[in-house]
Amino acid sequence: MNRAEPLGVAVLGAGRMGADHVRRIAEVIGGARVAAVADVDAARAEAVAAGVAGCAAYPDPVAAMDDPGVDAVLIASPGPAHEAALLAALERRLPVLCEKPLTPDAAAALRIVHAEAALGRRLIQVGFMRRYDADFQRLKALLAGGEQGRTLLLRCTHRNASTLPGFTDAMLVNDSVVHEIDTARWLLGQEITAVTVHRPRPSGRAPRGLGDPQLLVFETDAGVLVDVEIFVSCGFGYQVRCEAVNEGGTARVGDDGHLFLNAAGRWGGVIPGEFTERFADAYDREVRAWVAAVRAGRAEGPSAWDGYAAAAVCEAALRAQREGGRVTVESAGRPALYEGA
Numbered sequence: 001m002n003r004a005e006p007l008g009v010a011v012l013g014a015g016r017m018g019a020d021h022v023r024r025i026a027e028v029i030g031g032a033r034v035a036a037v038a039d040v041d042a043a044r045a046e047a048v049a050a051g052v053a054g055c056a057a058y059p060d061p062v063a064a065m066d067d068p069g070v071d072a073v074l075i076a077s078p079g080p081a082h083e084a085a086l087l088a089a090l091e092r093r094l095p096v097l098c099e100k101p102l103t104p105d106a107a108a109a110l111r112i113v114h115a116e117a118a119l120g121r122r123l124i125q126v127g128f129m130r131r132y133d134a135d136f137q138r139l140k141a142l143l144a145g146g147e148q149g150r151t152l153l154l155r156c157t158h159r160n161a162s163t164l165p166g167f168t169d170a171m172l173v174n175d176s177v178v179h180e181i182d183t184a185r186w187l188l189g190q191e192i193t194a195v196t197v198h199r200p201r202p203s204g205r206a207p208r209g210l211g212d213p214q215l216l217v218f219e220t221d222a223g224v225l226v227d228v229e230i231f232v233s234c235g236f237g238y239q240v241r242c243e244a245v246n247e248g249g250t251a252r253v254g255d256d257g258h259l260f261l262n263a264a265g266r267w268g269g270v271i272p273g274e275f276t277e278r279f280a281d282a283y284d285r286e287v288r289a290w291v292a293a294v295r296a297g298r299a300e301g302p303s304a305w306d307g308y309a310a311a312a313v314c315e316a317a318l319r320a321q322r323e324g325g326r327v328t329v330e331s332a333g334r335p336a337l338y339e340g341a
């Protein structure tokens, strides 16, 4: 599908991420234009579309996909709305960039994998944007190079300053830890096979009903342990760190790239406030790569299978949260479409 004219994108969901992706496509990346915006909150869709020349607003996401100017879809509605939007896009053979999680549960994710596999070609990329972050890419290259030997442990920290009321234990896994699940699979090239969840006493800052922070320990099929501190009401900013403990050294990303000072008996740096700031460059690279691939008729980046694999691990983590103990991950067979990907 090599094409000269810009790719016409329908953005579904005009909330925080959707509005930011609209700005990114309209003003930052080139090669694409926002042809339509849809939000079940019609006023929100209209307000966002009004800022973009030639962009139509719809209250119905399917109507937006059917806009004549639309060649591809970016899904930025909440996770539970993803399955319906993905199936409608696949039915129309429209390439999709779907914000994480692919779906909040493994059964729905598997339905998407099977629907795409039945078409015989990849149309879906999942928005695991850390794969596009320069620091994480450096860490991946270092691990792949093998100069520090085999990785033994991956130690992850994921902190948000605060979260909205209504954030649940399940969202802690499906919306937040899902990033570490994908990051670990991608960095290590291994599958996660089991998970245990540990809960300290909850912070007084956590929204009512949320057990925050939590410590999740994942085991991979090659015997690596991945621990994740998830703390979504830490109060002081947005902090994502990942340290690989290898046979011959350690390598960490997370603070580098930001100002780090030593001064008069103190050390420290600047902590970004939000993911939109910390991963701004990764989101730009992600959407730019998606547009370039779609315009060239290719599919790349995290696949629907990666979305399913993460959902299967999330499901095991939710069971571990509820029931305690060590829970093994149950995974379906990988369709041929995703072999070697």
Ligand SMILES: NC(=O)C1=CN([C@@H]2O[C@H](COP(=O)(O)OP(=O)(O)OC[C@H]3O[C@@H](n4cnc5c(N)ncnc54)[C@H](O)[C@@H]3O)[C@@H](O)[C@H]2O)C=CC1
Pocket: 012, 013, 014, 015, 016, 017, 018, 038, 039, 040, 041, 044, 061, 075, 076, 077, 078, 079, 081, 099, 100, 101, 127, 129, 175, 275, 279
């Ligand atoms: N990659 C990343 O770092 C991040 C990804 N996300 C993901 O982005 C997606 C959206 O998250 P936010 O923008 O934070 O949520 P939000 O709540 O700010 O916005 C969601 C918008 O979707 C609309 N909406 C609800 N149902 C819809 C439907 N069926 N069709 C179309 N629009 C619908 C809502 O009215 C709202 O305007 C989620 O999948 C979330 O997990 C969110 C934050 C960061």
Ligand SMILES: O=C1[C@@H](O)[C@H](O)[C@@H](O)[C@H](O)[C@H]1O
Pocket: 160, 175, 176, 179, 232, 275
């Ligand atoms: O994807 C994201 C949010 O949905 C999630 O709620 C946050 O915890 C993550 O840090 C952010 O990257």
